[in-house]
Amino acid sequence: MPGATYTNPRFPFRRPAALGRAAVEEQRVVIVGGGLTGLTAALDLARRGVPSVLLDEDDTVSEGSRAICWAKRTLEIYGRLGLGERFLRRGITWNTGRVFFGDREAYSFDLLPEQGHEYPAFVNLPQYHAEEWLVAACEGTGLVDLRWRSRVAAVENSADGAMLSVETPDGAYRLRAEWLLACDGARSAVRRALDLPFTGQVFRDRFLIADVVMRPPFPAERRFWFDPPFHPGQSVLLHQQPDDLWRIDFQLGWDADPEREREPERVSARVRSMLGPDIPFALEWVSVYTFRCRRLERFRHGRTFFLGDAAHQVSPFGARGGNGSVQDADNLCWKLAAVVVGRAPETLLDSYDAERGPAADENILHSTRSTDFITPKSGAALAYRDAVLELAEQHALARPLVNSGRLSRPAVLAGSPLSTPGAAPAAMLPAGSPPVDAPVLRDGQPEWLLRRLNADGRFTLLAFDDTGLHAPAGPPGVGLVVVSGREPPAGRLPGVLFDHSGLAARRWGCAPGDALLLRPDGHVAAGFRTPARDAVQAAQRRAMGHAAA
Amino acid sequence: MTLRTEPRLADPDGFYAALMEAHRGLDEAASRRLDARLVILLANHIGDDAILREALALARAAGRGA
Numbered sequence: 001m002p003g004a005t006y007t008n009p010r011f012p013f014r015r016p017a018a019l020g021r022a023a024v025e026e027q028r029v030v031i032v033g034g035g036l037t038g039l040t041a042a043l044d045l046a047r048r049g050v051p052s053v054l055l056d057e058d059d060t061v062s063e064g065s066r067a068i069c070w071a072k073r074t075l076e077i078y079g080r081l082g083l084g085e086r087f088l089r090r091g092i093t094w095n096t097g098r099v100f101f102g103d104r105e106a107y108s109f110d111l112l113p114e115q116g117h118e119y120p121a122f123v124n125l126p127q128y129h130a131e132e133w134l135v136a137a138c139e140g141t142g143l144v145d146l147r148w149r150s151r152v153a154a155v156e157n158s159a160d161g162a163m164l165s166v167e168t169p170d171g172a173y174r175l176r177a178e179w180l181l182a183c184d185g186a187r188s189a190v191r192r193a194l195d196l197p198f199t200g201q202v203f204r205d206r207f208l209i210a211d212v213v214m215r216p217p218f219p220a221e222r223r224f225w226f227d228p229p230f231h232p233g234q235s236v237l238l239h240q241q242p243d244d245l246w247r248i249d250f251q252l253g254w255d256a257d258p259e260r261e262r263e264p265e266r267v268s269a270r271v272r273s274m275l276g277p278d279i280p281f282a283l284e285w286v287s288v289y290t291f292r293c294r295r296l297e298r299f300r301h302g303r304t305f306f307l308g309d310a311a312h313q314v315s316p317f318g319a320r321g322g323n324g325s326v327q328d329a330d331n332l333c334w335k336l337a338a339v340v341v342g343r344a345p346e347t348l349l350d351s352y353d354a355e356r357g358p359a360a361d362e363n364i365l366h367s368t369r370s371t372d373f374i375t376p377k378s379g380a381a382l383a384y385r386d387a388v389l390e391l392a393e394q395h396a397l398a399r400p401l402v403n404s405g406r407l408s409r410p411a412v413l414a415g416s417p418l419s420t421p422g423a424a425p426a427a428m429l430p431a432g433s434p435p436v437d438a439p440v441l442r443d444g445q446p447e448w449l450l451r452r453l454n455a456d457g458r459f460t461l462l463a464f465d466d467t468g469l470h471a472p473a474g475p476p477g478v479g480l481v482v483v484s485g486r487e488p489p490a491g492r493l494p495g496v497l498f499d500h501s502g503l504a505a506r507r508w509g510c511a512p513g514d515a516l517l518l519r520p521d522g523h524v525a526a527g528f529r530t531p532a533r534d535a536v537q538a539a540q541r542r543a544m545g546h547a548a549a
Numbered sequence: 550m551t552l553r554t555e556p557r558l559a560d561p562d563g564f565y566a567a568l569m570e571a572h573r574g575l576d577e578a579a580s581r582r583l584d585a586r587l588v589i590l591l592a593n594h595i596g597d598d599a600i601l602r603e604a605l606a607l608a609r610a611a612g613r614g615a
């Protein structure tokens with residue numbers, strides 16, 4: 001039987017220079033929490049040339065697999081940060097979900113029925129691998145000062161920054177941050193220090209989460225059981241991870257005793273009754289959770305920003321926790337980078353809350369609805385759930401009602417203050433939309449459209465132009481990417497992307513002459529029918545948080 | 550469109566009898582699921598969110614007591 005598949009690395013504590021000095025250390029950007037969110041933010045800032053200090057109370061990555069399902073948008077963001085291919089290579093790709101009810105399959109679904117995207121709907125990979133790569137990538141930039149075993153014990157927030165008390169094995173010191181990113185997780189110390197309420201709902205249910213090493217004859221699919229014979233009255237979720245590692249979530253009900261449920265013999269008995277007698281397995285990690293949905297009312301407090309689980313927490317159904325957190329970092333970092341170097345006004349940063357607040361609400365709404373479906377709270381709720389599942393086996397009409405988790409989709413920043421609506425043709429991807437991928441040819445070689453967008457971290461004008469000759473020069477600070485529906489003559493128009501399949505034009509809803517202004521995070525700021533340079537410039541100024549001229 | 554509330558069934562007694570027949574022999578829980586399946590089938594057939602919400606409100610208001 002395979003043994004343990006992963007050993008947590010231990011990162012060294014380095015004695016900070018400020019220890020024992022009288023003067024308070026001053027830093028531009030400080031990130032509290034070196035989990036998924038903090039590390040992603042540090043790397044994104046570094047890629048934009050902004051150094052940061054990252055404080056983490058621990059000296060390692062995630063204990064246990066935790067977030068395992070990485071959604072397409074997250075993979076695209078990690079693609080921009082230079083880690084996307086590692087997720088693809090190391091992770092398990094899956095597109096199919098299969099739902100069982102009782103002793104029978106109810107139906108299955110395909111999450112990404114269309115081809116022509118660099119990244120699949122989902123890749124499964126334990127969170128600790130992602131964090132380990134992020135740590136190495138952060139170190140590789142030379143711009144992230146990673147300080148392990150550095151616990152933030154107190155925070156005084158003021159209009160022009162925050163004063164932190166940091167405790168280390170060698171003693172405590174004070175650190176003044178001009179900008180503070182609180183990425184310190186669901187029990188955020190920064191949030192508590194600022195005395196900010198974290199409100200929402202606790203679900204009266206418990207879940208046993210087990211990582212199991214085994215080689216069962218299951219395909220790489222998401223499998224969800226409602227009321228299976230091996231775990232009657234409850235639900236079970238199965239996911240494959242790399243290295244013969246499988247994740248099983250058993251719903252336990254509210255009355256379960258978390259201590260007893262963690263006992264290895266008890267967990268093994270549950271797994272054994274699921275797998276039958278013939279499949280050998282070993283437990284790698286076991287944990288019992290009660291899930292919650294809650295959020296901070298505002299994600300910006302002066303120059304302190306809350307990201308990830310520190311800002312909002314969701315139940316895992318739908319894989320919205322980690323994926324949502326990565327989008328927080330994606331949203332904030334280009335803005336902070338622009339403000340820190342003085343290219344954008346501080347008010348640009350208000351849009352982080354304006355854009356990510358509704359995204360958090362959407363994640364909470366979906367994950368609450370999923371939890372309500374999975375854990376019916378009344379006789380009527382149970383009858384309806386089972387009725388839906390009974391119908392689903394034969395009737396496609398009932399399948400959209402089955403809710404075993406509405407899997408993470410990128411936020412559409414509808415109504416964003418940074419968007420310029422109005423000028424775009426109706427068919428075009430609307431302002432606020434995340435970018436969509438398509439296969440293209442670049443100088444005759446296969447390429448992905450998304451790789452070319454914002455590749456330099458700037459705004460991009462994406463112009464659809466069949467001759468490759470009429471695309472306007474973008475205003476200063478705006479890169480230009482031209483997509484042509486006709487093959488550019490050999491050797492001419494280098495860099496023009498040939499939309500050989502027509503998918504780019506179709507997915508972006510564009511005709512020749514159309515163009516879109518994309519923000520540095522790829523979201524659409526504005527769309528144009530034959531863009532005038534002035535209009536593009538005005539939209540870019542607006543997306544940088546400048547008041548209208 | 551709004552929810553049609555004038556009597557429309559050609560054979561009300563026949564429909565009622567068919568409904569009772571469908572529930573025959575089912576225990577409480579199974580009956581409840583049958584009704585739920587019926588609601589879902591009909592709701593999908595109607596397919597109009599505004600009408601469904603109107604029907605929900607009407608059904609709820611017409612109930613007697615708790």
Ligand SMILES: Cc1cc2nc3c(=O)[nH]c(=O)nc-3n(C[C@H](O)[C@H](O)[C@H](O)COP(=O)(O)OP(=O)(O)OC[C@H]3O[C@@H](n4cnc5c(N)ncnc54)[C@H](O)[C@@H]3O)c2cc1C
Pocket residue numbers: 032033034035036037038055056057058062066067068069070127150151152153183184185186187188189190209289307308309310316318319320321322323324325
């Ligand atoms: C069982 C389970 C399954 C999940 N599955 C998925 C999934 O499939 N997909 C998905 O997208 N999400 C999933 N999630 C959610 C995901 O794990 C979280 O959303 C994600 O870890 C949030 O990252 P974070 O960096 O905000 O917080 P964390 O990962 O909690 O990191 C917080 C960091 O802050 C540090 N810290 C805390 N306090 C201090 C302090 N005072 N000073 C210094 N440092 C401090 C901690 O050491 C830690 O490193 C799951 C969660 C659980 C529990």
